[in-house]
Amino acid sequence: MIEVSHVKKYFGNFKAVDDISFKIPTGQIVGLLGPNGAGKTTTMRMITGFWKMTEGTITIDGENILDDIVKAKSKIGYMSENAPLYSDMIVEDYLKYLCQIHGQDENTKILWLCTTCGLRQVMSKTISELSRGYKQRVGLAHALINDPEILILDEPTSGLDPNQIEEVRTLIKQIGKTRTxxxxxxxxxxVESICDRVIIINAGKIVADSPTAKLREQFSQKITINLIIAGCTFTEAKKVFSDVEEINAITKREGDFVLPVKKAVGLSLELNGTEEIRDKIFKLIVKNKWILYEMTTVKSSLEDIFHILTQKTSGENK
Structure with a gap:
């Protein structure tokens, strides 16, 4: 378990991290989000022991990392966005080299890494010959070389194609079953695909900390119902739906739907609450003898929520 308690970090007079606290148990995958300069990179570097916090404490399994920084680092695996690899080495030789550095048994560890990270097909290849996806896998193997309790991944799928992204995400979810x-x-x-929980940092402060599945419920500020109706004009539909008190705004949808029927109209109903009103809308459509082709509910996306929570910037990244 990682526990970050009232941590602050100053660079001169600049406060990069401002009194943040959170706990992450074993077996949980947490997405750490924030705009550039928010303080997330600084936070990760303090957790890894690369930077010392100005105030506060960080503990791993109840032990302050500053009491024995070497022991704390031995429990952490870290993969940067651009993993620093020796590109002229063969993958198998590189893993052997890492095992020697970390005092690991080559026979058992390399077999485990090869299987866990899906490297079997490239073990005899030079790292410079690998695709971006396989280089990321080698970087992940490097981070796992000492079988760490905690794994910190910085932009793990950056630059990968869709197939590689899916493979790496599946790998992370598998590894995350037994690690923080x-x-x-x-x-x-x-974040939605692989993380159990989301922590959003902005201007050095935590502005959201929620299970991923509940983030929208907690911070969503807008719900919209999209309709496609035939048998009426937009003006006629707007007049009818304007009498529904739960509807805050009605707008016409242009060019975002295709139907093999003429004179269909699309419109979006923005609600001012979370009350279920689809039954009321359906009854109005039936009453007016219109034809309903579509009724879908759209909640605020994670992108919308992120924008709402991080509108204020924190300056240059540290």
Missing amino acids: VIVSTHILQE
Whole structure:
């Protein structure tokens, strides 16, 4: 378990991290999000022991990392966005080299890394010959060389194609079953795909800390119902739906739907609450003898929520 308690970090007079606290248990994958300069990179570097906090404490399994920084680092695996690899080495030789550095048994460890990270097909290849996806896998193997309890990944799928992204995400989810994993990324779809929980940092402060599935419920500010109706004009539909008190705004949808029927009209109903009103809308459509082709509910996306929570910037990244 990682516990960050009232941590602050100053660079001169600049406050990069401002009194943040959170706990991450074993077996949880957490997405650490924030705009450039928010303080997330600084936070990760303090957790890894690369930088010392100005105030506060960081503990791993109840032990302050500053009491024995070497021991603390031995429990952490870190993969940067551009993993620093020796490109002229063969993958198998590189893993052997890492095993020697970390005092690991080559026979058992390399077999485990090869299987866990999906490297079997490239073990005899030079790292410079590998695709971006396989280089990321080698970087992940490097981070796992000492079988760490905590894994910190900075933009793990940056620059990968869609197939490689899916493979790496599946790999992270598998590894995260038995470890604490922190994923720093700007790809919000990635957070929804692999993370159990989201922590959003802005201007050095935590502005959201929620299970991924509940983030929209907690911070969503807008719900819209999209309709495609035939048998009426937009003006006629707007007049009818304007009498529904739960509807805050009605707008016409242009060019975002295609139907093999003429004179269909699309419109969006923005609600001012969370009350279920689709039954009321359906009854109005039936009453007016219109034809309903589509009714879908759209909640605020994670991108919308991220924008709402991070509108204020924190300056240059540290």
